[in-house]
Amino acid sequence: MSQNLDWAFGLHSVQTLLKRDAKRIRELWVQQGRRDQRIETILELAQSKFVKVKLVSRQELDAEVEGVHQGVAAKVEPQRAQTENWLETYLDQLEDTPFILVLDGVTDPHNLGACLRTADAAGVHAVIAPKDKSAPLNSTAVKVACGAAEAVPYVQVTNLARTLRSMQERGIWMIGTAGEAEQTVYEANLKGPMALIMGAEGSGMRRLTRECCDTLVSIPMAGEVSSLNVSVATGVCLFEAVRQRQL
Numbered sequence: 001m002s003q004n005l006d007w008a009f010g011l012h013s014v015q016t017l018l019k020r021d022a023k024r025i026r027e028l029w030v031q032q033g034r035r036d037q038r039i040e041t042i043l044e045l046a047q048s049k050f051v052k053v054k055l056v057s058r059q060e061l062d063a064e065v066e067g068v069h070q071g072v073a074a075k076v077e078p079q080r081a082q083t084e085n086w087l088e089t090y091l092d093q094l095e096d097t098p099f100i101l102v103l104d105g106v107t108d109p110h111n112l113g114a115c116l117r118t119a120d121a122a123g124v125h126a127v128i129a130p131k132d133k134s135a136p137l138n139s140t141a142v143k144v145a146c147g148a149a150e151a152v153p154y155v156q157v158t159n160l161a162r163t164l165r166s167m168q169e170r171g172i173w174m175i176g177t178a179g180e181a182e183q184t185v186y187e188a189n190l191k192g193p194m195a196l197i198m199g200a201e202g203s204g205m206r207r208l209t210r211e212c213c214d215t216l217v218s219i220p221m222a223g224e225v226s227s228l229n230v231s232v233a234t235g236v237c238l239f240e241a242v243r244q245r246q247l
């Protein structure tokens with residue numbers, strides 16, 4: 001593969017990419033002889049978006065893709081972080097109840113990749129982070145995300161507090177996370193339009209970010225250690241929201 005291209009793989013990631021960002025796909029590889037309804041849908045989408053399709057053997061896919069490809073993989077232009085302007089238009093056009101993840105100063109690319117993967121699995125619409133003091137969407141983050149970096153938009157903003165206030169004006173509820181919050185994540189109402197805000201690995205949410213929060217929630221801790229890894233805490237909170245939103 002050309003040095004400048006990444007692989008996006010797996011049925012969900014490839015289908016989402018075809019729907020949201022097909023222009024980035026240079027070539028779609030589909031495993032020969034593998035036919036099921038989701039692959040048919042992917043092939044129809046590819047045809048409607050004029051994406052070049054190549055039928056390949058399972059061995060060829062296994063050799064190129066480091067991960068579970070489920071018979072589909074796309075050679076894509078590397079994912080680039082989106083901007084504030086992009087976010088505004090995206091939120092204008094979003095038809096679902098907004099479900100956003102904010103990472104306030106998460107600097108480890110492994111944590112960023114893990115959060116993107118969890119965000120994608122939970123159905124989050126976008127992950128937002130400040131441009132400064134945030135992990136870059138580099139090859140480590142993309143690899144750890146296991147295809148999710150292609151599926152869930154990653155937005156880097158110059159002024160996070162301004163972006164949070166602008167989302168608030170749209171009626172999106174800002175839910176900050178902090179171990180010392182009295183209200184637990186299980187007690188909070190996570191059913192409406194919301195942005196879940198996670199803090200940095202070492203110091204948690206910054207003061208300005210915290211001041212933008214409508215409410216704070218904690219995950220009760222039973223042991224000696226006072227906090228969870230940020231990607232684990234992200235999973236707990238996002239899937240509590242998913243549980244409530246499906247009731």
Ligand SMILES: C[S@@+](CC[C@H](N)C(=O)[O-])C[C@H]1O[C@@H](n2cnc3c(N)ncnc32)[C@H](O)[C@@H]1O
Pocket residue numbers: 177178179180197198199200201202203204205217218219220221226227228229230231233234
């Ligand atoms: C390792 S923790 C940061 C700990 C930091 N000393 C603090 O005071 O926030 C990183 C992030 O994970 C989330 N987190 C970790 N444990 C949590 C808990 N028990 N309740 C709520 N959020 C938690 C929060 O978003 C936190 O900012």
